[in-house]
């Protein structure tokens with residue numbers, strides 16, 4: 001038994017791969033933000049907002065990684081003390097689900113804004129932006145309910161969430177995003193939109209795979225092999241920094257012309 005006022009060492013333990021990715025994630029997001037903010041001066045005026053948004057996405061994530069890392073380590077220390085610390089009694093789930101979804105609710109719509117900003121010179125309307133944001137809100141609200149509010153219906157909410165994801169993939173593959181890129185006749189833009197679409201289709205697939213590791217979901221039997229936070233952390237680094245780099249690459253080559 002550990003009394004409530006015991007000093008707990010909430011620190012990264014050797015071999016904690018998931019904990020390690022919280023630290024690396026924080027630093028990678030921070031460094032990427034500095035990079036995107038400074039590189040704004042290298043691109044033409046019409047791309048500066050796109051780079052600003054790339055930097056905001058990684059900066060918002062960096063701030064949330066700071067909190068998520070703390071939450072995760074404290075929860076592990078609390079559980080290691082037999083679930084008795086901080087005046088709390090009982091084991092806690094070390095997944096920082098709340099912070100995770102607050103972060104996604106801010107950053108995923110901003111990723112939709114990136115599509116809109118790239119296509120704006122080619123006639124993208126605000127209606128497209130709101131449609132994409134609507135899909136992402138559906139995806140995230142349903143995912144949150146399935147993870148935190150009604151975990152007993154995790155599959156149902158996962159299916160509803162997937163409809164939102166499918167909407168974004170559709171827009172970027174065959175819908176108006178893809179159509180506008182095609183009609184622009186600009187190979188540089190088409191390339192960027194195709195790469196962003198690949199992130200949304202392949203890179204974002206990491207998240208539903210992590211979600212399916214939850215008890216009662218389709219991959220639950222693998223939850224001892226893979227950790228949901230490990231997958232989400234890898235997904236975030238790949239997708240947020242990768243998205244920003246595609247936008248950066250397109251803005252740099254368009255500015256050199």
Ligand SMILES: *C/C=C(C)/C=C/C=C(C)/C=C/C1=C(C)CCCC1(C)C
Pocket residue numbers: 104107108139140142143144157158159161162165204205207208211236239240
């Ligand atoms: C930077 C954060 C990003 C790009 C987060 C993306 C999150 C998703 C694509 C989540 C998708 C989900 C499903 C498609 C079904 C199960 C529930 C979610 C929310 C994990």
